[in-house]
Amino acid sequence: MDPERLIYPLLKHVLLGPAMRVVFLPRVSGLRHVPRTGPVILAANHLAFLDSFVLPLMVPRRVRFLGKHEYFTGPGTPGRAMAAFFRGVGAIAVDRSGGRAALDALDALDTSARVLEGGGVFAIHPEGTRSPDGRLYRGRTGVARLAMRTGAPVLPVAIEGTDRVQPRGRAVPRPGRIGVRIGPPLDFAGRDAGTPRGRAAREVTDEIMRAIRELSGQEYVDDYAPRP
Template sequence: MDPERLIYPLMKHVVMGPAMRLAFLPSVSGLRHVPRMGPVILAANHLGFLDSFVLPLMVPRRVHFLGKHEYFTGAGLKGRATATFFRSVGAIAVDRSGGRAAFDALDTSAAVLESGGVFAIHPEGTRSPDGRLYRGRTGVARLAMRTGAPVVPVAIEGTDKVQPRGQAVPRPGRIGLRIGAPMDFRGRDRGVPRGRAAREITDEIMEAIQGLSGQEYVDDYAPRPAEPR
């Protein structure tokens, strides 16, 4: 058996899950909307670094998400430990440089869903700089159309307060997770240009997320943080 499959329940149920509940007293509603079996896309807003860990630890299925390639390629004992940790919590390495990066990410995400798994995505593409909800990128819609997997909208709350941008260590505070009803987009691209269908579907998903989060909506893409020099 893959040793990382043994590490995952240990991390979720014994180490990180209890620690997160103690530190952040998470409020979770709507877990009944997450299908118990079969492929599902969790589409969530993106407020803080902790978001990618909140979903895997609070949802009662193994959740996969894309992680920067750099998390998996560090040298030495620390590098190996970091890579094992990220894989154990469901992260999948993706090299986001180069022209094929978006296609590779889509293929990787689709493979998770086609095997009956759960895949989490932040349609905004990057963390909100100011707590507002920004326009979604269409990768989530293209993934739903390609695989037929239902999309479950999710609102994450409070992660930007417990770990503001630039703060290395989170502080105790309250976080929340609100999960909405599944959205089925099968057949939405029949007789419609795929690009237009992808935009319409993405906008519907973002509207559902906003309904759960109550955030102010910005009809523009969130600015990506400047790369460190």
């Protein structure tokens, strides 16, 4: 058996999942919108590093997401342990180094599409990076291109409180309540038919961000979030 499939239930149901419920007392709503089978994209706002683990541990299906290549290539026993941890929670390594922005974006899109084409759940933060001030920033179009390419429905997700329990610069989160709100599915299959793909991707992304904003109540900034 794939070792990754052994680590995943251990982390989710025995170790991290129960610990997260005790430490963060999460309020989760909208799980009824998550289909039991078939591909689906979870498009969430991004407030803290902790967000990457909230969805995989709170959603009843296995959730995959992209992770930095460095998380999987550390030296020695600590490096192997970190790699096993990130694989266990659903991260997929993507090498974003080398300055090949266009090729890296295509590689990430292909990797994400394979998860969905296999009937899986893929989580993405359309903002592309953590919000520096708690506001919701303009979404990047990768989520729209993924939805139109695969036909997978998009579930908008609002994560709340993670910026309070893990503010920028804090490695270990402190106890505090967090929340997850999942909205009804959005279907964008065929939206690029008869429309220039770039324009369709922008329109779809903006629609997804509006749905996230309605769930989160965040102030919206029509500009990309600055990368740290």
